[in-house]
Amino acid sequence: xxxxxxxxxxxxxxxxxxxxxxxxxxxxxxxxxxxxxxxxxxxxxxxxxxxxxxxxxxxxxxxxxxxxxxxxxxxxxxxxxxxxxxxxxxxxxxxxxxxxxxxxxxxxxxxxxxxxxxxxxxxxxxxxxxxxxxxxxxxxxxxxxxxxxxxxxxxxxxxxxxxxxxxxxxxxxxxxxxxxxxxxxxxxxxxxxxxxxxxxxxxxxxxxxxxxxxxx
Amino acid sequence: xxxxxxxxxxxxxxxxxxxxxxxxxxxxxxxxxxxxxxxxxxxxxxxxxxxxxxxxxxxxxxxxxxxxxxxxxxxxxxxxxxxxxxxxxxxxxxxxxxxxxxxxxxxxxxxxxxxxxxxxxxxxxxxxxxxxxxxxxxxxxxxxxxxxxxxxxxxxxxxxxxxxxxxxxxxxxxxxxxxxxxxxxxxxxxxxxxxxxxxxxxxxxxxxxxxxxxxx
Numbered sequence: 001x002x003x004x005x006x007x008x009x010x011x012x013x014x015x016x017x018x019x020x021x022x023x024x025x026x027x028x029x030x031x032x033x034x035x036x037x038x039x040x041x042x043x044x045x046x047x048x049x050x051x052x053x054x055x056x057x058x059x060x061x062x063x064x065x066x067x068x069x070x071x072x073x074x075x076x077x078x079x080x081x082x083x084x085x086x087x088x089x090x091x092x093x094x095x096x097x098x099x100x101x102x103x104x105x106x107x108x109x110x111x112x113x114x115x116x117x118x119x120x121x122x123x124x125x126x127x128x129x130x131x132x133x134x135x136x137x138x139x140x141x142x143x144x145x146x147x148x149x150x151x152x153x154x155x156x157x158x159x160x161x162x163x164x165x166x167x168x169x170x171x172x173x174x175x176x177x178x179x180x181x182x183x184x185x186x187x188x189x190x191x192x193x194x195x196x197x198x199x200x201x202x203x204x205x206x207x208x209x210x211x212x213x214x215x216x
Numbered sequence: 217x218x219x220x221x222x223x224x225x226x227x228x229x230x231x232x233x234x235x236x237x238x239x240x241x242x243x244x245x246x247x248x249x250x251x252x253x254x255x256x257x258x259x260x261x262x263x264x265x266x267x268x269x270x271x272x273x274x275x276x277x278x279x280x281x282x283x284x285x286x287x288x289x290x291x292x293x294x295x296x297x298x299x300x301x302x303x304x305x306x307x308x309x310x311x312x313x314x315x316x317x318x319x320x321x322x323x324x325x326x327x328x329x330x331x332x333x334x335x336x337x338x339x340x341x342x343x344x345x346x347x348x349x350x351x352x353x354x355x356x357x358x359x360x361x362x363x364x365x366x367x368x369x370x371x372x373x374x375x376x377x378x379x380x381x382x383x384x385x386x387x388x389x390x391x392x393x394x395x396x397x398x399x400x401x402x403x404x405x406x407x408x409x410x411x412x413x414x415x416x417x418x419x420x421x422x423x424x425x426x427x428x429x430x431x432x
Contacts, residue, residue, distance in 0.1 A: 115389065
C-alpha cells in the first residue's frame with residue numbers, strides 16, 4: 001500500500017511537471033528531459049509510468065477532458081431548460097480552463113494532436129455528441145428555431161468554442177476567453193434562438209457574461 | 217549559382233519531407249530522424265538549413281500562411297462588395313487547405329504552437345486584422361447590420377473557421393471542411409447581414425457551397 005501510494009505520488013508529480021511545462025513553453029518544446037528535471041525524478045521513474053512523451057500527453061488529455069466534461073455536465077440542472085444549461089455550461093468551461101492547469105494543458109493538447117491521438121479524437125467526438133444532444137432537447141423544448149439542424153448547430157458552436165480557445169490562448173494568454181465566448185454567443189443567439197425566447201436568452205447571456213472568471 | 221540552386225533544392229526537400237510527415241502522423245510524432253530519412257539526406261544537411269525542429273516548423277508556418285493569405289486576397293476583387301470577397305475567400309481557403317500540403321501542414325502547426333511560435337502568433341494577428349478590415353468595409357457598404365461590431369464579428373468568424381479546421385481534420389481527415397464552412401456561414405448570415413441583403417447573400421452562399429472542392 002505504501003509503495004502504491006508512493007508510485008501514485010510519482011505519477012502525479014510527472015503529470016504536474018509536464019502540465020506546467022506545456023502551459024509555459026508549449027508541448028513541442030517540453031522535452032522529457034525538462035519534465036524529469038522539473039519533477040526531480042529519474043528517467044527510470046518516468047519510463048516506469050509512461051513509455052513515451054505521447055503516453056504522457058494522452059494521460060493529460062484524458063484527465064483534462066474529464067475535468068472539463070464533468071464541470072460542463074455539473075453546470076446543468078435537470079430542471080433548467082437545456083439551452084440555459086448549454087450557455088451556462090460553456091462559461092463554466094472558460095472558468096475551468098482559467099483555473100485548472102491540467103484542463104488548460106489538455107485543451108492545448110487536443111488541438112496539437114487532433115486525429116493523431118485516439119484520446120484527443122475521442123474527446124472531440126464526445127464534445128460534439130454532448131452538444132448535439134442538448135440542442136435536440138432545447139429544440140424539443142421550443143427554445144430554438146424549429147428549422148435549426150442540431151448537427152449543424154452543435155458543430156458550429158463547438159467550432160466557435162475551440163477556435164476561441166486558440167485565439168484567446170494565442171493573442172491574450174487565455175485571459176479573455178470568457179469575453180470571447182460572450183461575444184460569439186451574442187452573435188449566435190439571434191441565429192439559433194426562437195424569436196419568442198430571444199429576449200430572455202439575451203438577458204440570461206448578459207448575466208453570465210459579466211460574472212467574473214474565478215481566480216486561477 | 218549551381219551550388220546555390222543545389223542548396224535551395226535541399227532546403228525544399230527537407231521542407232517537403234517534414235510537411236508530408238506532419239500531414240501523415242502529426243508534428244509531435246515527426247522526428248528529425250524521420251524527416252532526414254524521408255528526404256534521403258544527412259543530419260548535417262538538415263542542420264545547415266534549420267538549426268532545430270521548430271526552425272523547420274517556422275519555415276512551414278511562414279510558407280503555408282503566405283499561400284493561404286495570398287489565395288484569400290486574390291479571391292477578392294476590388295469591384296466586388298467586401299462581404300462577397302469574405303465569403304468567397306473563405307471557401308478558397310478550404311480549397312487551398314485541400315490541395316496544398318504546405319498550407320495544410322502550416323494550419324496544423326498554427327494550432328499546435330499558438331502563442332509559443334512568433335510566426336504562428338503573427339499569422340493569427342494578420343488573419344484577425346484582415347477580417348476586421350474587410351468587415352468594416354462591408355459595414356460601410358451597407359451589407360452588414362449597422363449594430364455589428366467589426367472586432368467581434370471578425371474574431372468570431374475567424375474562431376469558427378479555425379475551429380472548423382480542427383473539427384474537420386480530427387473527425388473527417390479534412391474532407392468536409394467546405395461543407396462545415398458552408399453550414400457555419402448559413403448560421404452566421406442572418407446574425408451579421410443586413411435584412412435587405414440577406415436573400416442575396418443566402419443565394420451567393422448556396423452557389424459557393426455547392427461548388428466542388430478542387431482536386432488535391
